[in-house]
Amino acid sequence: MHVIAKPILVEFSIKHPDAKHPLEAWYRTMKMDVFSDFNDLRATFASADYVDGLTVFNIGGNKYRLIAAIHYNRRKIYIRGVLTHEEYDRDGWKRNRRN
Secondary structure (H helix, E strand, C coil): CEEEHHHHHHHHHHHHHHHHHHHHHHHHHHHHHCCCHHHHHHHHCCCCEECCCCCEEECCCCEEEEEEEECCCCEEEEEEEEHHHHHCCCCCHHCCCCC
16 A cells, blocks of 8 residues: 655654654555455454544554545555544544545
């Protein structure tokens, strides 16, 4: 899969150093695998959720949330953001997202 917007991961890792290794592991897995659909993705990322057209991944033992738009047919993953669990729970990301 082609992961777009890796700088978002790097920026978040600078602010939250403990997220660096889990985000790198997520990135490597996504780049190496090809997922045909959400069910296929869940075989690897069992805790992933589909929310308002976006896929939400639990990162770092449920401490962080990575939000991505995945186009399985084009094999592209657009990272929309990485949030702390607390930021995610506020739901502001839903109002601020681009369609």
